[in-house]
Amino acid sequence: MAMRKAKVFAGIIVLILLPIVVHGISNEANLRPIIGILSQPGDPAPEGESYIAASYVKWLESAGARVVPIFYDMDAQDIERRFAVINGLLLPGGGATLEPGHRFYDTARYLVELALKANDNGDYFPVHGTCLGMETLSVIISSNYTLLGEFDAEDAPAPLLYTNEAAASHLLRSLPPDVVTDLQNKPIAMENHMNGGGLSMTAFLENPALGRFFRVVSLSLDKSGAAYISTLEGRNYPFTATQWHPEKNAYEWTPHLHIPHTTDAIRMSQEVANFFVAEARRNLHMAKNIIEEDELLIYNFKPVFTGKHEHEGEERDFEQSYFFKKISRGL
Numbered sequence: 024m025a026m027r028k029a030k031v032f033a034g035i036i037v038l039i040l041l042p043i044v045v046h047g048i049s050n051e052a053n054l055r056p057i058i059g060i061l062s063q064p065g066d067p068a069p070e071g072e073s074y075i076a077a078s079y080v081k082w083l084e085s086a087g088a089r090v091v092p093i094f095y096d097m098d099a100q101d102i103e104r105r106f107a108v109i110n111g112l113l114l115p116g117g118g119a120t121l122e123p124g125h126r127f128y129d130t131a132r133y134l135v136e137l138a139l140k141a142n143d144n145g146d147y148f149p150v151h152g153t154c155l156g157m158e159t160l161s162v163i164i165s166s167n168y169t170l171l172g173e174f175d176a177e178d179a180p181a182p183l184l185y186t187n188e189a190a191a192s193h194l195l196r197s198l199p200p201d202v203v204t205d206l207q208n209k210p211i212a213m214e215n216h217m218n219g220g221g222l223s224m225t226a227f228l229e230n231p232a233l234g235r236f237f238r239v240v241s242l243s244l245d246k247s248g249a250a251y252i253s254t255l256e257g258r259n260y261p262f263t264a265t266q267w268h269p270e271k272n273a274y275e276w277t278p279h280l281h282i283p284h285t286t287d288a289i290r291m292s293q294e295v296a297n298f299f300v301a302e303a304r305r306n307l308h309m310a311k312n313i314i315e316e317d318e319l320l321i322y323n324f325k326p327v328f329t330g331k332h333e334h335e336g337e338e339r340d341f342e343q344s345y346f347f348k349k350i351s352r353g354l
């Protein structure tokens with residue numbers, strides 16, 4: 024009898040406390056963050072389709088987020104509908120023409136404009152660009168389509184050379200101190216850019232719009248010793264950009280690249296994901312209801328084992344990829 028009373032009593036206490044707990048947490052953070060990832064055309068997508076490398080999806084999921092794909096060939100209305108649902112935007116790596124009139128660039132720019140406007144209205148909305156994503160952000164902010172330089176940093180993991188401004192970096196202050204030191208002392212940041220990929224300090228200084236918007240957090244050296252900007256972050260906006268690929272350490276395994284898989288590198292990868300997803304918990308964008316959320320999530324698509332070897336010596340960059348049919352042909 025006493026047991027039963029105790030249980031009832033405990034149940035009442037839980038019922039009283041539950042709304043306080045739930046309410047208290049929801050005041051601080053969005054516990055169901057969703058990140059939008061922009062798809063792009065080109066290899067490994069079949070002709071007429073676009074893709075997202077699954078490593079970006081898994082990387083975000085590892086930090087407690089879910090993913091909504093945003094197709095590069097969507098119209099404005101569909102982009103806006105997704106923007107209302109996502110709590111952060113990831114512009115991934117790859118290769119695309121970064122000029123107006125090219126669909127990938129135009130869609131990326133529209134999303135970035137929506138993110139800038141949201142932040143201007145007091146809505147904390149983070150954007151992260153990786154590799155091509157960083158280049159895309161730089162071109163959008165500078166409106167200079169000949170901004171990028173020639174660097175040879177293909178398959179060239181590198182340490183980060185922190186600048187004087189790194190001391191003010193929100194990203195570095197948010198990462199655990201040992202991860203910040205590891206990034207500086209060990210080549211665990213996976214760099215893989217070449218031919219017209221990369222931003223020099225000279226170009227950064229020649230385009231003052233960049234310096235107004237971004238602080239340079241780190242530089243890195245390519246194979247010939249030339250310095251390129253490896254980490255940028257917004258001065259007044261929660262934007263971060265890395266020329267390096269934090270998603271590859273844990274999720275890409277192609278043997279032809281020297282992706283750092285040490286425990287330090289994996290920890291770094293996870294902590295950068297934790298940082299970005301924590302940023303995304305700071306706004307309350309959400310789907311109208313659970314049915315809309317279901318409809319938009321990437322779970323509607325199956326990743327393909329694109330890294331599978333048909334024979335030895337054949338190497339593909341992405342272990343798994345998602346493919347999306349052209350919008351005009353329907354989904």
Ligand SMILES: *[C@@H]1O[C@H](CO)[C@@H](O)[C@H](O)[C@H]1NC(C)=O
Nearest residue numbers: 167169170225226227229230
């Ligand atoms: C674009 O950036 C490059 C590299 O800094 C510079 O040489 C060029 O003058 C810039 N173009 C314009 C239109 O500002």
